[in-house]
Amino acid sequence: xxxxxxxxxxxxxxxxxxxxxxxxxxxxxxxxxxxxxxxxxxxxxxxxxxxxxxxxxxxxxx
Numbered sequence: 528x529x530x531x532x533x534x535x536x537x538x539x540x541x542x543x544x545x546x547x548x549x550x551x552x553x554x555x556x557x558x559x560x561x562x563x564x565x566x567x568x569x570x571x572x573x574x575x576x577x578x579x580x581x582x583x584x585x586x587x588x589x
Contacts, residue, residue: 531583532584533545533582537576543574551565
């Protein structure tokens with residue numbers, strides 16, 4: 528996923544596209560998977576609104 532793009536859509540409908548710098552998958556004590564996605568130093572944490580949805584971004588040009 529490194530180098531790929533993700534799309535983050537806020538609950539208000541705003542859409543932004545970011546490039547993935549790195550990602551980590553950890554297992555919680557409850558047996559759930561936690562996924563951390565690093566978007567790089569140029570993105571401030573408050574730019575990502577809580578409750579937003581994250582999608583794999585695929586641009587298909589025909």
